[in-house]
Amino acid sequence: MTGQERSEEKSECVSLSPMREAVPAPPECERVCVFGTGDLGRSLGLRLLQAGYGVVFGSRRPHSSSSSLIPHGAQVLGHAAAAQSAHLIFIAVQREHYDFLVPLANQLKGKVLVDLSNNLRKNQYPEANAEYLQSLVPGAEVVKGFNTLSAWSLQNGPSDANRQVYICGESVEAKQAVMAVATKLGFSALDRGFLSVARELEDFPLQLFPQWRLPLYIATGLSAAFFFYLLIRDIIYAYVTQGEDISFRIMVSLANKVCPIVSLIMLSLCYLPGVLASFLQLYRGTKYRRFPDWLDRWMLCRKQLGLLALGFAFLHVLYTLIIPIRYYVRFKATERTVSVIRENRTTEFDTTAAWRGDSYLSLGILGFSLYVLLGITSLPSVSNVLSWREFSFIQSKLGHLTLLLCTAHTYLYGWNKFLSSSTYKWYTPPGYMLCLVIPSVVLLLKLLLITPCVDRTITRIRQGWERGADQRNPKDSQPLIT
Numbered sequence: 001m002t003g004q005e006r007s008e009e010k011s012e013c014v015s016l017s018p019m020r021e022a023v024p025a026p027p028e029c030e031r032v033c034v035f036g037t038g039d040l041g042r043s044l045g046l047r048l049l050q051a052g053y054g055v056v057f058g059s060r061r062p063h064s065s066s067s068s069l070i071p072h073g074a075q076v077l078g079h080a081a082a083a084q085s086a087h088l089i090f091i092a093v094q095r096e097h098y099d100f101l102v103p104l105a106n107q108l109k110g111k112v113l114v115d116l117s118n119n120l121r122k123n124q125y126p127e128a129n130a131e132y133l134q135s136l137v138p139g140a141e142v143v144k145g146f147n148t149l150s151a152w153s154l155q156n157g158p159s160d161a162n163r164q165v166y167i168c169g170e171s172v173e174a175k176q177a178v179m180a181v182a183t184k185l186g187f188s189a190l191d192r193g194f195l196s197v198a199r200e201l202e203d204f205p206l207q208l209f210p211q212w213r214l215p216l217y218i219a220t221g222l223s224a225a226f227f228f229y230l231l232i233r234d235i236i237y238a239y240v241t242q243g244e245d246i247s248f249r250i251m252v253s254l255a256n257k258v259c260p261i262v263s264l265i266m267l268s269l270c271y272l273p274g275v276l277a278s279f280l281q282l283y284r285g286t287k288y289r290r291f292p293d294w295l296d297r298w299m300l301c302r303k304q305l306g307l308l309a310l311g312f313a314f315l316h317v318l319y320t321l322i323i324p325i326r327y328y329v330r331f332k333a334t335e336r337t338v339s340v341i342r343e344n345r346t347t348e349f350d351t352t353a354a355w356r357g358d359s360y361l362s363l364g365i366l367g368f369s370l371y372v373l374l375g376i377t378s379l380p381s382v383s384n385v386l387s388w389r390e391f392s393f394i395q396s397k398l399g400h401l402t403l404l405l406c407t408a409h410t411y412l413y414g415w416n417k418f419l420s421s422s423t424y425k426w427y428t429p430p431g432y433m434l435c436l437v438i439p440s441v442v443l444l445l446k447l448l449l450i451t452p453c454v455d456r457t458i459t460r461i462r463q464g465w466e467r468g469a470d471q472r473n474p475k476d477s478q479p480l481i482t
């Protein structure tokens with residue numbers, strides 16, 4: 001018995017349990033074809049079998065392809081024979097090999113070809129893979145889809161992976177057929193339009209944290225800038241002016257200055273675009289005009305800015321908690337105690353210093369708790385169960401309160417050092433003073449926005465009121481969601 005006969009003998013529709021045992025499927029099950037018995041082809045074939053489809057693989061070597069890797073119950077035929085057995089054909093072959101389809105043009109006429117291919121980089125080819133496929137087989141209906149799934153996610157089932165499938169194509173019927181298969185496999189299919197969108201779908205898997213890029217650049221830039229600034233002010237200054245080597249402070253002291261500074265600036269950068277947008281709306285007297293692109297982009301990455309800011313705040317807390325066990329701190333404390341005893345000195349309890357210290361710590365703790373709350377509620381699983389009002393109360397009202405508490409925490413850290421000339425080494429202000437600039441500006445602008453007369457105007461604008469609306473042509477207005 002030849003390999004082909006063997007696979008034809010198994011050609012009745014069967015489906016598989018997750019343990020890959022053959023389970024009889026309804027006799028009238030629909031057949032689909034998969035070209036290519038590689039990683040994606042086999043995973044897709046297995047999933048199709050589990051969903052109750054009959055699967056026919058089209059392979060260059062149908063006889064040798066019937067290895068143990070082929071899902072049980074699937075049939076393996078040559079491309080031409082496989083194409084004749086089904087109306088819907090998934091092309092799980094790399095784009096470079098698509099020319100094998102040209103001699104099959106007659107068999108593929110009227111068939112729906114699903115292009116699953118991806119590229120190694122953006123703009124690798126002049127046209128999208130799906131458009132190239134359509135040009136090779138003009139008689140077929142090409143649909144781009146399933147390319148955002150991986151072989152791994154297909155094998156693991158819908159409960160353990162991305163459920164969204166994007167498709168596009170020229171023929172509505174062909175897209176409906178593909179969407180029906182996607183739905184039966186447990187995915188939710190989204191029609192993205194015509195085949196011209198294929199390039200965009202092919203770029204999806206190549207994206208690398210697109211919304212995190214700007215916040216990460218900002219965090220890295222700020223960390224590097226403040227690290228070098230503080231290195232000069234704290235370490236190099238001590239070495240140059242007093243000949244003292246305190247470079248060991250780089251590891252903890254310097255890091256524990258950079259982290260809160262970056263955290264506070266990034267938190268204020270989360271709220272600055274919202275405030276700027278409000279002033280822009282006030283100035284324009286309408287909400288129906290687009291924000292500049294830079295402001296739009298900035299507003300879209302506020303969540304990522306906030307989460308990175310929270311990360312830096314966490315580091316600040318961890319560095320602060322280890323202060324008592326640091327060798328330098330223990331040494332200094334012991335030395336001070338010994339010298340007080342030796343000199344038989346007594347020190348007065350300073351109530352003001354105690355108030356200042358406790359307030360500083362307390363504001364820090366409160367600010368950090370709210371910070372964590374903001375981070376938790378920005379997670380989709382949590383924000384999905386909140387109403388819009390609850391979400392906006394936490395992210396806006398409590399968010400500004402967090403900024404206020406953290407800013408006050410930093411002002412208390414500076415306390416009376418703001419006016420002391422010794423603070424300004426080499427005429428430069430300390431890092432914590434610099435980092436107070438943006439949060440203070442944001443809080444001042446926010447204060448202006450919540451004054452009753454400004455608040456009333458901005459609320460009216462957000463409800464659709466336009467200054468001088470009667471004189472303007474309403475067709476010029478374009479609604480905008482803020």
Ligand code: NAP
Nearest residue numbers: 036037038039040041059060092093094097117118150151
């Ligand atoms: P693969 O493991 O390399 O398999 C490709 C299959 O194509 C081979 O097993 C072979 O099957 C067939 N093939 C190879 N050379 C051929 C030729 N010259 N002519 C005709 N058929 C040929 O690749 P894959 O990972 O399954 O990926 C297949 C396609 O899906 C690619 O376009 C890829 O971009 C896309 N994709 C893959 C994944 C993934 O997770 N792997 C995810 C999304 C999209 P036969 O030996 O049976 O002919």
